[in-house]
Amino acid sequence: MRAKMIAGNWKMNSGAAAAADFVEKLETWFADSPEGRQAASAVREGRVEIVIAPPFTSIASAHAAKKSDLINIAAQNIHHRQKGAFTGEISLPMIEEAGCRYVIIGHSERRHVFKETNEDLEKKLIAALESRVLPIFCIGELLEERESGDTKRVLASQLESAWRSLTSDVVAEMVVIAYEPVWAIGTGKTASDADAEEACDYIRTLACDKFGIAASDSLRILYGGSVKPENSGSLLSQKNIDGLLIGGASLEVESFEKIIETSL
Numbered sequence: 051m052r053a054k055m056i057a058g059n060w061k062m063n064s065g066a067a068a069a070a071d072f073v074e075k076l077e078t079w080f081a082d083s084p085e086g087r088q089a090a091s092a093v094r095e096g097r098v099e100i101v102i103a104p105p106f107t108s109i110a111s112a113h114a115a116k117k118s119d120l121i122n123i124a125a126q127n128i129h130h131r132q133k134g135a136f137t138g139e140i141s142l143p144m145i146e147e148a149g150c151r152y153v154i155i156g157h158s159e160r161r162h163v164f165k166e167t168n169e170d171l172e173k174k175l176i177a178a179l180e181s182r183v184l185p186i187f188c189i190g191e192l193l194e195e196r197e198s199g200d201t202k203r204v205l206a207s208q209l210e211s212a213w214r215s216l217t218s219d220v221v222a223e224m225v226v227i228a229y230e231p232v233w234a235i236g237t238g239k240t241a242s243d244a245d246a247e248e249a250c251d252y253i254r255t256l257a258c259d260k261f262g263i264a265a266s267d268s269l270r271i272l273y274g275g276s277v278k279p280e281n282s283g284s285l286l287s288q289k290n291i292d293g294l295l296i297g298g299a300s301l302e303v304e305s306f307e308k309i310i311e312t313s314l
């Protein structure tokens with residue numbers, strides 16, 4: 051059974067104090083409310099995993115506010131080198147020391163706003179795996195690519211260049227893929243359940259072709275793009291959707307909690 055992952059990507063929102071406040075409230079919910087206690091049991095039993103990805107300067111305070119191991123912290127990006135003359139960059143050892151278990155790699159804003167290429171992202175993916183920080187690797191098509199029938203070709207090429215040197219064991223145990231159609235991010239236009247499932251099913255087929263059935267059965271595939279409490283349950287009920295990567299609706303703890311509830 052693949053544990054459902056509910057991951058909040060805060061992007062450039064929530065400073066250190068807001069991050070600590072969010073984590074304290076979420077911990078209180080886990081401890082004190084019936085729904086939260088049910089969620090905490092699901093996490094302890096390995097059925098659900100909770101991740102938040104604050105901006106770099108909020109990671110340490112989010113980590114310090116944790117009272118349990120129920121919440122995992124992710125960085126939103128990293129540099130592939132361990133240290134050196136790279137002004138403005140953050141390395142894997144730094145995010146690990148700050149308390150991160152995961153790192154988001156290849157988010158569409160990194161690809162399209164900051165022009166990170168498939169080659170850049172392959173380096174980051176390999177560096178994260180070597181450091182044993184678990185990657186949440188994002189892929190997804192632009193609106194014009196979807197409209198011209200190119201979705202599958204885009205997903206295949208983003209994946210192929212990223213995972214060409216990985217092994218089946220690594221893919222099975224360490225990698226999470228997030229399918230985020232770019233046209234659905236921050237637009238309020240969620241992919242339909244059927245479209246999201248079709249893309250995630252295709253990603254699993256690609257994984258199966260390359261790494262075999264056991265690895266593809268273990269691989270977790272998330273959907274992201276305008277997820278909210280109203281649509282999270284039906285997305286999560288799709289066969290090949292193992293979790294959600296949530297932007298706007300992960301910023302308020304109440305709506306993040308509601309989305310967690312739909313995973314139980």
Ligand code: 13P
Nearest residue numbers: 059235236275276297298
């Ligand atoms: P929204 O949920 O705000 O559309 O953002 C999705 C996303 O980019 C998560 O990484």
